[in-house]
Amino acid sequence: MGNRSQRNTFDTWDLQRLQQATGLPQQQLVQLYQRFQEEAGRDGQISKSEFRDFYEELGQGNASHRAIDQVFRAFDRDNSGRLNFEEFVSAVIMLNQQSNPYDRVSFLIDQHNPNASQGYITPEYGQHVFSRMNDFYGTNVDPYDAWSQLDNGQGYVSSNQFAEYLSNHPQYSQFQY
DSSP states (O other), rough: OOOOOOOOGGGSSHHHHHHHHOOOHHHHHHHHHHHHHHHHEEETTTEEEHHHHHHHTOOOOOHHHHHHHHHHHHHHHHHEEEEHHHHHHHHHHOOOOSSSSHHHHHHHHHHHTTTTGGEEEHHHHHHHHHHHHHHHTTTTOHHHHHHHHHHHSOOOEEHHHHHHHHHHHHHHOOOOO
């Protein structure tokens, strides 16, 4: 979650997996992308109020404005007050109550993981994800301690193992929007 230079573009995303993570049909995802591009204008970004409007239009508007604002801040990594499409989709996924936590976390981990095609997580990326989860949930899990609980000395863990750990971690799993 979070490094802009390593983001995949919408064209390279697996729409089926994105459908699973968002709970939205593929056609609606394509339409959402097209509408986002129209609303975003030249800079390709939307404001917090536009994000709220989009989210409510998706029929997933049961999250509170506080939760939506928290998610917006967590994915607005440059503090510009605006989200690009990749940040927008990541935020929608984290707010989605129609998919299980494992699917949401797994999608986001793979979306930003430089080693996704190899199926593993490095300590650096894992600790980065823990830091981002802390930002998102407002928790204080120590990234180094959490990583040491996962790593059995190989210097990496499988993406599946990492997603399972995160989706069941007591500090993160207690939060439901």
